[in-house]
Amino acid sequence: MVNRATKPKRFDRNLIVIGAGSAGLVSAYIAAMVQAKVTLIEAHQMGGDCLNTGCVPSKALIKSARVAHLVSTAARFGIETPTPVINFQTVMQRIRDVITAIEPHDSVERFTSLGVDCIKGYARFIDPWTVEIDGNRRLTAQSFIIATGAEPLVPPLPGIDKSGYLTSETLWNEFAKRRVPPKKLVILGGGPIGCELAQSFQRLGAQVTLVELADRLLLKEEAEAAALVMESLRADGVEILTGHKAVRFEPDKRLIVEASAGLRQIIYDDVIIAMGRKPRVTGFGLEELGLVVNGKLAVDGFLRTNMTHILCAGDVAGKQQLTHGGSHEAWYASVNALARPFRKFKADYRVLPRVTYTEPELAAVGLTEADAVHMGGAFEVTRYDLDELDRAIAEGERTGFVKILTAAGSDRILGATVIGENAGEILAEITFAMKHKMGLRKILATIHPYPTWSEATKYAAGQYGLSHKPEGLLKWAERWFRWRRG
Template sequence: MSKIIKADLCVIGGGSGGLSVAAGASQMGADTVLIEGGKMGGDCLNYGCVPSKALLAAAKKANGLQHADEFGVTGQPLVADYEKVMGHVSEIIAGIAPHDSVERFEQLGVRVIEGYASFSGPDRVTVDDVTIKARRFVIATGSRATAPPISGLETCGYMTNETLFENREKPEHLIIIGGGPIGMEMAQAHRRLGSRVTVLEAFKALAKDDPDLTSVALKALRAEGIDIREDVKIHSVDRTEEGAINVVVEEEGREEKLTGSHLLVAAGRKPNLEKLNLEAAGVEHSKSGIEVDERLRSSNRKIFAIGDVAGGFQFTHVAGYHAGIVIRNALFRLPAKVNYDGLPWVTYTDPEIANVGMTEKQAREQLGDKVQVLTFPYAENDRARAERKTEGFVKAIIGTNGKILGAGIVGMQAGELIQPWALAITGGLKVSSMASYIAPYPTLGEINKRAAGSFYTPKLFSSKTRWIVKLLSLFG
């Protein structure tokens, strides 16, 4: 006999977005069921944001030691123990895991069912011999790494972000297929830890970001010794009897065989849909994910989809934002809609790349010559000079009447510096607000203020202003 559980809300997927919905709904009084077939915390905690940033932190420490003599500090030669570095990564995951655990969510009043959910009707799912009937469902099953169709790739063995952090052997030569954020972050981390690194990208590295920003970051990465190859074709991959990886590539019409010790594929992701049996629930979907409206409702209006599985932006903070939209819709029947105007995103290379709102290209496509671009370099900021991190700049996109349309930053702590611009766009503030606040000295935050202030420079130092000053001086 199948056991039947009735609930107000059933959340499928225990990643960042699903956990946020489940915790919020339960604490607000909704009878909530959470279903997770893999690890609690999902991709972000176990395979994505947390371990990658922990690895980058270790690599940053190594790089700091390598360049300590620039500050007059010297010591013993650098030794990067890869196994201990990965132990650090595991410790960070283990330290956060209790916050996302089954035990914690059960303490919050959530009924957690471990297993994979499959819809058996428009208002019910089954997990093994349990059926859950709910008033509303939230699908938050996330996405996973996918591999391009390269001859020999599936049989030779390779790592993805889901297996990379299990590796305890430092790659002698790491070959990475994919020059997006994951590929470039892991390339720099491993290079700083002593590996030789080659990145193979079929198009342009970091292609989704403003090329003015990415050119600075890519120059820095190449200067560290990372071999970044763009516009390459990968013909085949195979593994030798000794365990080495051979990759045959074509670049500018010439074929070349590259040999590495390890292979990482970071060339795209696909939504986790296969086990859900969405047809039984009347939920329309494609290879990109579940089709949702601005309220994140699927074609079955009682079923919502959030995060990566809903297509679009694949960021943990988007899943968290979606969670708030869904709670307002599913629990309070409020017609809350998504608005991505102030959505920031960051690539955590060094220097970092951060964006929010429109890029210059997008703004000019919509507004033409009504767009004004403001910039200010790190090299003219005293704090950046003190830290010897002078590469980079702020780029603000301004529309008519001083409206802030977007901003991009490349440089140290760009992910932190982008946040005032995100707040300004979300709050509908104009560039005058960014230019007139008082920034403490010396801080990197002054870069934002100086960039915004340049909006007024042509008028403040014009011949008309000089004429007015001279005129007023005649009156004493």
């Protein structure tokens, strides 16, 4: 039953933020910078999933795996080396060291110095204006931001409770205890997390089987780009089973999967569930306030819940699942919370880039070609292949392309996909151009240093220019110069 307590006449805080991941930290920071009295409550670790179990440890793992792969393939650069020896304990310790090095950026000490009141504890709403922390302290606020993140989605498969499964959250502590990587590793889910982990652990010595229900990997991305990622994973030795449905786990570490050809068993030592994430909404008193519908917060375009003084940001909002997306939403949520009721800003997701950190790297922003077709508007596609880029040729990394969608009859960018070495870095210029409504001609007119990966964007813009030459003017110029020659 919804508790609709009387609104207090005085409040302890202007804003209370629940959750100290990327969205919560940015929300608290913004509030402190405008001199609002803000409290940040975190039950577990500052930095949230990104620092402790997500972006940071996974990218540290990917770096070790890439170094191992580079050593093992060094002969193609004229360097003869012995087969690399993987010290798995050292790899996992390095990941811990990287987290430790970054922790101060998200620490209680730093945010306290910025003017944020940081409380370690578990916050629960007891009415729309009051939270209770660990059952013994109560605080009221004019506004709240829920930034409790998300948790791995674990399917209710028969036998899964006794399978010993790991998730993107639990694998780090478990593997930190190991002297060697898992011998036979099964990963369920062919999204970004599953693909990154599959390639990394394969390169570090595991034999990985990646199981995906759909007929291809990375469903949100351009099909031809996803195909290059799948080709690369297979070249590394990953067994990829697309079109396979996980059916059940057997007690003796066997996973039964089903495809059109029938049932198949996969023997494993470890299994990682990477089938997505669900908003973390249980246990905060949100259900009792009537804010949770079908396991999710009901959120409007301004990131407000059904009670407009309670907003949310980050994974829990359910709009996207990206660290930088959480920070992006935090700006809207905090400004809408603090400026209420005088101003409000609708969250804008049109220029929200994303990167899958496989090799080749896959980066995208805005619409894919499938998105544009579905929307029905007229558009053009411009493509530049990286095997023509001098820097790519010099480094022996010629796989990939830049693909840009523009509105028909205009150089206005609707979306882009980049796949290849440093794709995320290449994409940044396109994202900037989209954000500030600059077209491809502006990119083409910008001087890019030679030879760099960023030139790929310029050459893609050049391809667009070539396909839109002023043919009539050029014919007139040809006649003019012919006349000048006599």
